[in-house]
Amino acid sequence: MSIERRSFLAACAAPLAVSRVRAQGSGALYRSLLHAIDRIALVDTHEHLIAEKDRLNAPRDPFLLVSHYLINDLVSAGLPGADAARLNDAGIPLETRFALFEPWWRVARFTGYAEAFRIALRDLYGVEEVSLRGFENVQEQMLKLRTGFYKLVLRDRANIAYSVLDDYWNGEPVRPDPDLFVLARKFDWFVAPRSRRDLTRMEEVTGIAVTTLEGLKRALEKRIEQNLAVGMVTIKSTIAYQRSLEFIPASEADAARAFQVLAAREDPPPSGPREAVDRPLRALEDHMFHHLLDLAAQHRLPVQVHTGIQAGNANHLPNSRPSLLTQTIRMHPAVPFDLFHVGYPWTGEVIALAKMFPQVHADFCWAWVLSPAHARRALAEMLDAVPFNKIMGFGGDYRYVELTYGHARMARVNIARVLGEMVEAHILLEADALEIAEAILAKNPARLFPKRG
Numbered sequence: 001m002s003i004e005r006r007s008f009l010a011a012c013a014a015p016l017a018v019s020r021v022r023a024q025g026s027g028a029l030y031r032s033l034l035h036a037i038d039r040i041a042l043v044d045t046h047e048h049l050i051a052e053k054d055r056l057n058a059p060r061d062p063f064l065l066v067s068h069y070l071i072n073d074l075v076s077a078g079l080p081g082a083d084a085a086r087l088n089d090a091g092i093p094l095e096t097r098f099a100l101f102e103p104w105w106r107v108a109r110f111t112g113y114a115e116a117f118r119i120a121l122r123d124l125y126g127v128e129e130v131s132l133r134g135f136e137n138v139q140e141q142m143l144k145l146r147t148g149f150y151k152l153v154l155r156d157r158a159n160i161a162y163s164v165l166d167d168y169w170n171g172e173p174v175r176p177d178p179d180l181f182v183l184a185r186k187f188d189w190f191v192a193p194r195s196r197r198d199l200t201r202m203e204e205v206t207g208i209a210v211t212t213l214e215g216l217k218r219a220l221e222k223r224i225e226q227n228l229a230v231g232m233v234t235i236k237s238t239i240a241y242q243r244s245l246e247f248i249p250a251s252e253a254d255a256a257r258a259f260q261v262l263a264a265r266e267d268p269p270p271s272g273p274r275e276a277v278d279r280p281l282r283a284l285e286d287h288m289f290h291h292l293l294d295l296a297a298q299h300r301l302p303v304q305v306h307t308g309i310q311a312g313n314a315n316h317l318p319n320s321r322p323s324l325l326t327q328t329i330r331m332h333p334a335v336p337f338d339l340f341h342v343g344y345p346w347t348g349e350v351i352a353l354a355k356m357f358p359q360v361h362a363d364f365c366w367a368w369v370l371s372p373a374h375a376r377r378a379l380a381e382m383l384d385a386v387p388f389n390k391i392m393g394f395g396g397d398y399r400y401v402e403l404t405y406g407h408a409r410m411a412r413v414n415i416a417r418v419l420g421e422m423v424e425a426h427i428l429l430e431a432d433a434l435e436i437a438e439a440i441l442a443k444n445p446a447r448l449f450p451k452r453g
């Protein structure tokens with residue numbers, strides 16, 4: 001059977017059989033390091049994977065794999081918004097959509113997002129070429145996917161022991177498959193509620209009246225307890241998508257005044273670019289973020305914070321600067337912080353924060369696809385400056401397991417390159433390189449985000 005016609009599940013039945021990385025380093029040392037790194041069962045710090053049953057109910061459509069992150073590079077290249085929406089419409093023939101996709105793919109095909117996509121197609125579907133014929137082949141194989149394919153891809157092919165799964169939509173907390181996942185949950189909507197409507201929703205999910213600042217705090221505490229009951233191991237914040245990461249300590253009285261303004265607001269204000277910098281209720285938000293961190297300390301929960309570039313195509317970059325967190329980190333020495341995405345493009349700031357503060361960790365989730373070259377430089381610089389027990393080496397940050405697989409391969413390959421170069425420069429012995437790889441890919445994240453039971 002030719003590799004192109006090999007079915008997805010047949011490929012899965014022979015783990016790693018077709019998983020051959022391109023020659024990114026040619027020496028025996030690199031190959032030996034990569035071989036050893038391939039055998040490390042990763043602990044993945046961050047995923048957005050949709051439930052397997054939801055995936056199996058979604059259209060069996062190769063453009064699903066374009067829709068997460070890669071689409072943003074196509075838009076960046078010039079793909080019009082209306083065409084981007086058409087790519088995601090599985091009702092439109094594959095041929096029509098491929099014709100819309102192809103010119104933008106040509107110019108985006110060397111980015112990290114594109115590489116994760118190509119690796120997924122090549123290793124999991126045996127499709128070497130991004131072409132209409134290749135997409136048709138992928139679609140045929142997607143039609144055969146059955147329950148259990150998450151385990152095949154994540155465990156058997158990507159060699160991921162387990163992942164920290166993010167909640168996306170603030171829905172009811174549901175315990176995910178405990179074999180594959182532990183849970184991160186977000187509470188940003190308690191920190192920065194936008195109108196009375198949000199307060200009503202909090203009352204519905206917690207059963208606590210939210211008519212005062214005190215009520216808001218009690219509802220947040222209850223919500224944290226509800227999430228602990230379904231296995232939350234870390235709090236996550238993506239508030240840098242909405243506002244600045246600088247949380248200026250605000251008094252109870254100022255926060256309570258802002259709460260009353262909020263409670264009188266029936267509807268949220270119209271969204272727009274001004275919202276990123278114009279925060280009339282900032283005293284409430286700042287106060288509540290510090291309260292959230294106090295609760296994290298009480299429950300001994302680490303806090304994952306999005307820092308650096310936001311996903312999508314038109315966000316307010318300066319809000320996400322890691323050093324904006326400095327005062328907050330100083331005020332909460334008992335809270336372990338996990339700074340996401342190594343703060344790209346401000347990786348130096350994350351390195352400096354991890355170097356200064358014992359409770360700050362630097363997390364490479366999303367980083368190996370954001371820019372593989374930048375992530376390699378970041379790791380090399382970090383190992384020069386930061387004790388390696390502070391580094392979290394991989395988080396896939398994807399909605400679809402195939403892309404998590406592609407990203408995990410890129411992480412292993414690039415980590416092998418960085419460590420190999422350090423061995424060649426006589427900074428490390430090969431045994432040291434393996435100790436570091438084992439720590440950053442498995443031991444450190446397992447310590448910060450333990451899987452219990």
Ligand SMILES: [Zn+2]
Pocket residue numbers: 046048166397
């Ligand atoms: Zn994410």
